[in-house]
Amino acid sequence: MKQRNDTRSRRQRSLTREQIIDASIRLLDEGGEGGLTFQALSKLLATGPGAIYWHVADKSDLVTAACDEIIARTMEAKPAGASPQETIRALALDLFDAIDAHPWVGAALMSAPGQLPMVRIFERIGQQVRSLGVSAEHEWSAVSALLNYILGVAGQNAANAKLAAVQGLERASFLGEVSAAWSALDPESYPFTRSVAAQLPAHDDRKDYLDGIDLLLRGIVASS
Amino acid sequence: MKQRNDTRSRRQRSLTREQIIDASIRLLDEGGEGGLTFQALSKLLATGPGAIYWHVADKSDLVTAACDEIIARTMEAKPAGASPQETIRALALDLFDAIDAHPWVGAALMSAPGQLPMVRIFERIGQQVRSLGVSAEHEWSAVSALLNYILGVAGQNAANAKLAAVQGLERASFLGEVSAAWSALDPESYPFTRSVAAQLPAHDDRKDYLDGIDLLLRGIVASS
DNA sequence: ACCTGAACACCGTTCAAGT
DNA sequence: ACCTGAACACCGTTCAAGT
Numbered sequence A, B: 001m002k003q004r005n006d007t008r009s010r011r012q013r014s015l016t017r018e019q020i021i022d023a024s025i026r027l028l029d030e031g032g033e034g035g036l037t038f039q040a041l042s043k044l045l046a047t048g049p050g051a052i053y054w055h056v057a058d059k060s061d062l063v064t065a066a067c068d069e070i071i072a073r074t075m076e077a078k079p080a081g082a083s084p085q086e087t088i089r090a091l092a093l094d095l096f097d098a099i100d101a102h103p104w105v106g107a108a109l110m111s112a113p114g115q116l117p118m119v120r121i122f123e124r125i126g127q128q129v130r131s132l133g134v135s136a137e138h139e140w141s142a143v144s145a146l147l148n149y150i151l152g153v154a155g156q157n158a159a160n161a162k163l164a165a166v167q168g169l170e171r172a173s174f175l176g177e178v179s180a181a182w183s184a185l186d187p188e189s190y191p192f193t194r195s196v197a198a199q200l201p202a203h204d205d206r207k208d209y210l211d212g213i214d215l216l217l218r219g220i221v222a223s224s
Numbered sequence C, D: 001a002c003c004t005g006a007a008c009a010c011c012g013t014t015c016a017a018g019t
Helices: A002-013 A017-035 A038-044 A049-055 A059-076 A084-101 A104-110 A116-131 A136-166 A171-183 A191-197 A205-222 B002-013 B017-035 B038-045 B049-055 B059-076 B084-101 B104-110 B116-131 B136-166 B171-183 B191-197 B205-222
Strands: none
Touching (some): A017 A038, A017 A104, A059 A084, A059 A104, A084 A205, A104 B104, A116 B191, A136 A205, A171 A191, B017 B059, B084 B205, B136 B205
């Protein structure tokens, strides 16, 4: 009985890397980048920090793994677009939504260049660019332009969300404050920024985002 | 005499925001994002942490201010390009070099959306895009595409430098390791990434970067 | 007005000791 | 093989007390 109990409880209780990553995602979603703590994680998993270190190398490893989990899920759903352009658009939108739902993923992606999560995205975009018939010469810059645009916009959106949260504001009133600050800039030095300040709060993020993707696609096919 | 001495030493010794920012830049350049510490800063300035808090709100304020100092310097040099395209290219290259020299600026920019350093870049790019004759409808996505591409590439470069430093590797051998890892990926799932893995270590960063800028510019003028 | 420096709460990580 | 939990070194920030 002792043994049977031992085995059962071992199986039920024993920590897995997956459990740790899932719990980490929950904490990151709730509290942002600062929400993931070995203390909070230990409490959530009813264990000690040492136990976690048996399964992960360090915090950076943990965040990258959590990020990869989100990206892998997002990239699994393979939208079968009518054209490569359509597929890239769908892909970009999926990523936008994923990072919108998990803002910490933006920063995590940025700090893990060449690692698995980035490679997943790189691969999907690369395949579509290739089937677009882009020449080998322009392939790299086409993929790089799309990748960086997607990450950049998503990252900015995430940072906006975080800043708004820190200041305890709604997204709308946060953009309103930024817009007001832009309108107050020196007209001599900042004519362009002032002239678009009023548009800022009314912007449709998703539409602007897709406009940028389309602009990139035009530039890519123009380079044949 | 007492008074005169007092005044003199006050003037010489008294902490200014500029001194704090300059010292912060030095620490960030030397030790990356983790190199800036109120402890290290206090020691460098021969004072206590409380004195620093009299001049800056918190660490985030300090990093943003340090970032703005770098960006302001970079944006001051106004390259008078022959065409808007040339000016944008020169601008992009200046930013690339600045972030290459101060890798922490990449992350700092990303986490300060709508703040002064970003606005400086936004304005310069916006003015050039406007003089390119882009329609009001496409203006925002054109500027946003350029801005995000520039920040994305620069940020990735910075992250590469940081990762290489952490692993104690030269840049070249770090890219070699990434290339090797990419070559070892599953051929079924990662055909694209595998096919470009060999090119990775030989890439000319600056050339690829400018290729991307040109691609964007083509897409922008194509949208007239 | 500006600085001092001890103190606080909290963090990632380690490690001897257990099972 | 896997977990416990105390301990370590360090961090950003505060604040009563000084000048």
